[in-house]
Amino acid sequence: MKRGILIVILILGMTSFAWGAEKKVVRIWHTESEAQTIAAFQSIIDEYEKTHPDVTIKQEGLAWGDLEAKLTAALAAGAPPEASHGQAITCASFYQKGLLRDQEDIAESVGKDNIFEACRNLCRFEGKYYGITHSPNTNLLIYRKDIFKKKGLKPPKTWDEFIKVAEAMTEKDAKGRVTRYGLSLPGVPLFVNILMAELTNANGGRLFDLKTGRPTFTEKPVIEVLDFYKKLNDKVLPPGWLGHGYLDTFTNLATGKAAMVYQGHGRSAGYIEKYAPRGMGTPEYFGVMIKPHGPSGKQTAAQIDAEPWMIFKNSKYPEEAADSLKFFFTEGPYIKYLHSVPVHLLPTLKSVRASAAYQDNAMYRRWTEWVEMDYYYFERDLAKPTLVVKWDDLKLPFMLEIFGSNILVDMVTDAVRGMPSAQAAAKAQERAEELITKLGHKRW
Amino acid sequence: MDNLSNPRRRQGSPAASDSQMGVGGTGQRLMRFAGDFFRVSKGERSEQVAGYLTIMPALFLILGLTLYPVGYSIWLSLLEKHSFFPQERFIGLSNYIYLWSDPEFWSSFWLGLVYSFWTIFFQIILGVAAALILNEAFIGRNLIRGIVLFPYMIPTIVAVILWKWLLNDMYGVVNYWLVAFGIVQEPISWLGADHIMFSVVLMSIWQFFPFVLLTILARLQTIPEKLYEAAKVDGASAFKRFIHITLPQIRGILFVVILLRSIWMFTKFDTVWLMGEGAGAGRFIRTLPVYAYMRTMTYYQAGLGAALAVIMFLLLVICTIVYFRMFREEADIG
Numbered sequence: 001m002k003r004g005i006l007i008v009i010l011i012l013g014m015t016s017f018a019w020g021a022e023k024k025v026v027r028i029w030h031t032e033s034e035a036q037t038i039a040a041f042q043s044i045i046d047e048y049e050k051t052h053p054d055v056t057i058k059q060e061g062l063a064w065g066d067l068e069a070k071l072t073a074a075l076a077a078g079a080p081p082e083a084s085h086g087q088a089i090t091c092a093s094f095y096q097k098g099l100l101r102d103q104e105d106i107a108e109s110v111g112k113d114n115i116f117e118a119c120r121n122l123c124r125f126e127g128k129y130y131g132i133t134h135s136p137n138t139n140l141l142i143y144r145k146d147i148f149k150k151k152g153l154k155p156p157k158t159w160d161e162f163i164k165v166a167e168a169m170t171e172k173d174a175k176g177r178v179t180r181y182g183l184s185l186p187g188v189p190l191f192v193n194i195l196m197a198e199l200t201n202a203n204g205g206r207l208f209d210l211k212t213g214r215p216t217f218t219e220k221p222v223i224e225v226l227d228f229y230k231k232l233n234d235k236v237l238p239p240g241w242l243g244h245g246y247l248d249t250f251t252n253l254a255t256g257k258a259a260m261v262y263q264g265h266g267r268s269a270g271y272i273e274k275y276a277p278r279g280m281g282t283p284e285y286f287g288v289m290i291k292p293h294g295p296s297g298k299q300t301a302a303q304i305d306a307e308p309w310m311i312f313k314n315s316k317y318p319e320e321a322a323d324s325l326k327f328f329f330t331e332g333p334y335i336k337y338l339h340s341v342p343v344h345l346l347p348t349l350k351s352v353r354a355s356a357a358y359q360d361n362a363m364y365r366r367w368t369e370w371v372e373m374d375y376y377y378f379e380r381d382l383a384k385p386t387l388v389v390k391w392d393d394l395k396l397p398f399m400l401e402i403f404g405s406n407i408l409v410d411m412v413t414d415a416v417r418g419m420p421s422a423q424a425a426a427k428a429q430e431r432a433e434e435l436i437t438k439l440g441h442k443r444w
Numbered sequence: 445m446d447n448l449s450n451p452r453r454r455q456g457s458p459a460a461s462d463s464q465m466g467v468g469g470t471g472q473r474l475m476r477f478a479g480d481f482f483r484v485s486k487g488e489r490s491e492q493v494a495g496y497l498t499i500m501p502a503l504f505l506i507l508g509l510t511l512y513p514v515g516y517s518i519w520l521s522l523l524e525k526h527s528f529f530p531q532e533r534f535i536g537l538s539n540y541i542y543l544w545s546d547p548e549f550w551s552s553f554w555l556g557l558v559y560s561f562w563t564i565f566f567q568i569i570l571g572v573a574a575a576l577i578l579n580e581a582f583i584g585r586n587l588i589r590g591i592v593l594f595p596y597m598i599p600t601i602v603a604v605i606l607w608k609w610l611l612n613d614m615y616g617v618v619n620y621w622l623v624a625f626g627i628v629q630e631p632i633s634w635l636g637a638d639h640i641m642f643s644v645v646l647m648s649i650w651q652f653f654p655f656v657l658l659t660i661l662a663r664l665q666t667i668p669e670k671l672y673e674a675a676k677v678d679g680a681s682a683f684k685r686f687i688h689i690t691l692p693q694i695r696g697i698l699f700v701v702i703l704l705r706s707i708w709m710f711t712k713f714d715t716v717w718l719m720g721e722g723a724g725a726g727r728f729i730r731t732l733p734v735y736a737y738m739r740t741m742t743y744y745q746a747g748l749g750a751a752l753a754v755i756m757f758l759l760l761v762i763c764t765i766v767y768f769r770m771f772r773e774e775a776d777i778g
Contacts, residue, residue: 075529076527177630248612
């Protein structure tokens with residue numbers, strides 16, 4: 001009998017030891033799905049796991065367009081990852097729903113003053129950080145310098161001037177067929193949403209009334225944006241641009257099918273080096289310009305592409321996720337990550353930008369002109385996140401739903417397919433008001 | 445084994461009562477079942493209990509995996525529910541009333557009908573034609589039979605990437621050849637707003653016609669050769685042999701194939717979603733399943749998404765009943 005009890009105790013002891021020894025699995029989702037970034041991230045994970053033998057980190061690289069839907073499904077199933085990238089509007093929405101762990105400890109560990117000003121408002125509410133971006137950059141107007149010079153063109157300051165430049169850079173063959181389009185734009189919903197807000201900002205407009213949250217799509221600056229879209233569509237864009245993805249536009253630029261892209265990023269430099277004709281994949285052929293502004297606007301605008309890290313407080317190991325992110329932001333690992341796409345992944349931290357180790361990168365040095373353009377927008381507070389025209393838009397509780405509904409995308413599609421801009425705007429306004437009302441956020 | 449030759453059925457086992465349940469309500473049936481159950485001997489009753497116990501796991505699986513989700517969807521459709529946040533409110537039929545006046549719903553419904561009709565129509569035409577050809581004897585037949593199944597075996601995501609690549613208006617091979625042969629002057633934007641429905645229909649036909657081919661071919665191979673030989677002796681042409689022998693022989697399987705393909709195409713999500721939303725002009729192929737997904741996963745309105753799913757379900761049930769009524773004979777054969 002005694003022996004039996006002893007065996008049972010031993011078995012229980014061994015089982016509980018096994019349970020105790022079970023590793024904590026921290027799941028991290030991110031949108032940097034390029035192979036070299038995944039490899040860099042994995043090496044950071046390996047390094048972290050060496051000093052934290054009780055933790056296993058599993059990374060998953062997701063496509064930009066899939067992230068929100070996948071997060072939604074995970075949250076609905078009650079199984080969110082420990083940490084994830086998200087757009088600023090996603091982070092804001094999740095904060096408002098009480099899903100996020102604050103990241104004050106991470107901000108303290110990296111140094112609050114060390115975070116670039118442009119990155120401070122992405123997901124900070126009531127004085128607390130709920131998301132710190134892995135890396136910021138802006139979208140860029142990239143153009144073919146050689147063609148631009150050959151045609152003797154001047155940098156455009158207004159949208160009308162821009163269309164003229166794009167028309168001048170369009171090329172046709174002897175039969176009148178277009179061989180190079182003036183501009184390439186992605187027609188993917190995410191990027192139409194991004195550009196819609198960016199152009200509204202560059203035209204001195206707004207998409208929502210901040211006091212009441214009521215959509216303002218029928219206001220003059222927004223309608224002018226739709227008119228601009230119409231002109232681009234009719235004069236300088238490929239006819240099938242609505243079917244083009246983000247990476248298609250890079251390909252179009254690198255292979256000479258388009259002379260400019262409006263929503264380029266530092267990432268494009270890699271594509272240009274790889275796919276441009278031999279000898280042409282350099283900043284001497286592909287430059288960046290300050291974006292023009294609209295007829296009702298006085299200054300330009302850009303989109304800040306800077307997904308904050310979010311930590312879900314209802315996940316299994318949020319503290320371990322926070323600890324691993326502190327390690328991620330330490331100089332050595334962080335530079336390794338940034339250097340995986342050097343011109344695109346810019347540092348969130350001032351100290352890293354100033355560090356010699358960070359600047360010691362051939363590609364970064366080659367494309368400095370592009371990087372400087374990012375900082376031009378950052379330093380003047382001209383860059384705002386997706387769908388955000390004013391920083392306070394992030395306080396509106398329905399931005400994620402507006403984004404997901406494709407109402408703005410449908411509005412642009414209606415306009416470029418011939419519907420009068422005012423009518424397309426009114427239709428979208430009605431849909432957005434209905435959605436906001438149905439979500440219970442109507443305040444007008 | 446009929447009732448007369450089966451002693452247990454004669455004794456009034458549940459199986460026997462099943463066959464007699466042509467009349468009477470559910471209450472009557474239950475009473476009869478209870479009577480039957482207690483009339484049999486103890487040994488037979490325990491045998492019956494064991495029988496019921498053995499089918500229990502399967503019954504629970506069916507209830508759990510089929511009826512529960514359907515029931516839950518119906519319940520969800522009566523709520524105003526956020527997709528991931530635990531907030532919900534019973535609103536009765538409001539979601540259905542809202543959808544009735546929602547132009548996006550009607551647009552999705554119409555696009556779904558267009559997509560289903562054309563894909564099914566051409567899958568059947570192409571599938572039957574290909575099956576007839578591959579039923580004939582010729583050199584390399586087995587190889588071709590294998591090759592034509594490829595589209596059906598390729599994962600949808602691969603097929604979509606392949607087609608997007610082929611149809612790209614800037615560097616796609618389809619446009620390259622069309623321009624090179626002078627068929628068109630300018631490349632056609634196959635994935636743009638004007639042609640994306642055509643492209644997704646074309647791709648779906650290509651991807652799914654092998655299913656029709658396979659099932660029809662299997663049936664063709666069981667048609668007795670004697671029938672054709674006799675018709676040939678009587679001087680029937682190939683067309684007449686098809687009309688009077690082949691078609692009547694395959695109509696049963698055709699009935700099933702059309703039914704299955706209609707259900708599958710009307711609820712097809714992955715192909716349409718991948719072709720559309722990633723490409724930008726997705727609004728022009730936003731069919732009902734895609735719209736249901738969007739309402740749930742991007743508008744975060746799980747109740748409305750569920751209402752759309754229930755509407756699709758009801759539409760399919762009604763269409764299936766009508767279909768069965770219209771083609772009673774084929775249904776019996778099928």
